[in-house]
Amino acid sequence: MALVIAQVIVDVSTAAIDRPFDYHVPAQLESFIHPGIRVHIPFGPRKVQGFVISTSDETELDEKKLKPIESVVDIEPVLTAEMLELGKWLKDDTLCFYNDTLQVMIPAALRANYTKLVKVENASVLSEPFQNLLSKDLEVDFASLEKQHLIQELKVHLDTGNATIETRIRQKAKPKLQTVYHVIDASIELSGQAKKQQQVVDWILETNSKSFTIVDIQKHVQVATPVLDALVEKKILKKSKQEVYREIELLADTSIDKVVTLTEAQKEVLETINRAQQNQKSETFLLHGITGSGKTEIYLHAIEEALALGKEAIMLVPEIALTPQMVTRFKMRFGNQVAVMHSGLSVGEKYDEWRKIHRREVRVVVGARSAIFAPFENVGLLILDEEHESSYKQEDSPRYHAREVAKWRAQFANCPVILGSATPSIESYARAKKGVYILLELPSRANAKALPPVDLIDMREQLKGGNRSMFSMELIDAIRDRLAKKEQIVLFLNKRGFSSFVLCRDCGTTVQCPNCDISLTYHRMGEALRCHYCGYEELVPTQCPHCESEHIRFFGTGTQKVEEEITKLFPEARTLRMDVDTTRTKGAHERILHHFGQRQADILLGTQMIAKGLDFPEVTLVGVLNADTSLHLADFRAAEKTFQLITQVSGRAGRHEKKGHVIVQTYDPEHYALVNAQTHDYLGFYTQEMQMRKAYQYPPFYYLTHIQISHPEVITTADYAGKTAEWLRENLSQSTAVIGPTASAISRIQERYRYQCMIKYKREPNLTTALHQLLKLSRTQWEKQGVRISIDLHPSTIV
């Protein structure tokens, strides 16, 4: 009999371990071991989990060196063959380890949790605190012993063999189980005293039930589990556990899905896409359609085509656009054929949605970034709505971009990708112009409504005129007018790169985070100051920590402050505020929008999260309070982001019968990003922005790679950043520019100073090889000094 060997990627993310390890497959496991199955394996002195990536009947190693696989974690593979391939590509594309890319493709619930567990033979010889920690099967967590300073004592018992240590591998969530009662024999006689039990039996006979849950019966008979258990005891019922999915709450809004007849323009676009689907062509379409042009309707029809062809579809939307409105629309169209994945779900809920996909119970997935890894095996269509959104890029390792993953999967599956947006990213539009993508345009609104007029209000003029509030006279008048007409208003506060902080008016001190070089952000809730980078939190001081002055107060324009001013200006208006503070709890997001949709408020005030996807017929005024904050970021995409933002919010006004109006307040009304947003001129903006990108040598004319060096001491950081730049200049071609090192915009995060280098290049065939060498150099020589290096091959924001 052939010797069976499995190649395993071990769940340890380190360079030295980043390769397959061979394991012997014991005979009794042979039929279970397939690529994509996870296994428990001994690794050195410990036990870990790993992914089987392939099997074979030979090994290059000495056979006797192989250890056997201990057990399988899964019955069915959690990763398809495609995923194993995708992971291999993705690790090279993002410069991370194979294990990282495989882990990112499975739901968090399945990722292993390792705990060291101490088992004791004889508890009576232990000290009292030690005994108190033990569970009833004489086990205790190693970490809790450490906390109680019982390691010394443990060592003694490890030596005598009275205690042993083992690693326990746990999963974060399990399938939810529900108790089901099955009827065995309802004809058994009950004693006259058992009234409740009799009621149950009567109900069973009446409805002729074969099985039911406690929830089912409680709708008709008031019973608790003891009664049912008594019936189980009498062999009338039998109890069993059954897997159920966690129910995801949806505030149903049936008005959303009306069957729409497509316009000629929509039909044409759809036909082009469907042709690619039918011909199994892996093409990338850039669907450029202005807000309200009916892109979603095209997605829905294209998905229908995919389903008709017997294929599956994945649709990505940015996190904040994954509104209940959007989800409901999909649920109404595709019923229980859809799984939904977004960050609002608990780990368990995400796991359940993932299992629906895994078991092929659904054929459509709507979700945020990570839904691109939906384990379908017969994908026919991939869609990224709002393709320009930065949330498609994961900002920590593996730093993947969902757009690139989508294109890879499309090529693998021979199917099209649709990138849709009203304001495509400059890179994507440039690619479409070059013919790399196929450009599809929807230049007018589906209901032929004109885009709303946009007024740019120069806030400098307001200031000159003596108006020091954050509302211009024009905006105040417009709000007053809409309130009188009982129409709704959306006010948008641009908070990108902006937050409220505490400032001492006497000495000018701002309260800084002790770990990061950044001002703490003021949160009214709990009167706390929080660091947005490390989570540090403290109470708002009543005295300046520097000069002890009591004239310390928070500054900056938070949504709460705007809300106060609205109340002052318009006492009669009902305002809903939507920001990180009011949407922290589960479902809060949905509730606020639902209330606004039900017209329980006149004004919806919010940040980024209200910029997208909202469609309320009564909204006729959109106000942008401060267009500038995103304009002056130290980021080459600042203008692009501002243009996109203003265009997106403007699209919220007057989508239906009533005419809309947009007021944008700014200190820089001549800026091309704002002027082009005012005239709804994407092409105009694109043309000017491309000139800037060309002049300053930014993407899409040049590629960028961002390298960050960090260390607890500033001198060491600067020193190694210099070494990095020097090394890059020596090892990259002449035409490639290495910029820096410079201190990062946030010079310290979590007690580590940060310096960065930027590589600008047009063609650098050896880039990844060189970067691998740099990483190796850093690992072997710099890491000992505590220097950390992180590389982002295609940075989307530069902070």
Add this chain to the structure above:
DNA sequence: AGCACGCCGACT
């Protein structure tokens, strides 16, 4: 990443 093996200072 862990964990063991291995070589030099302060203690019963």
Add this chain to the structure above:
DNA sequence: GTCGGCGTGCTC
């Protein structure tokens, strides 16, 4: 004399 510090090197 031993206990224990953390440097180095390996994990199929």
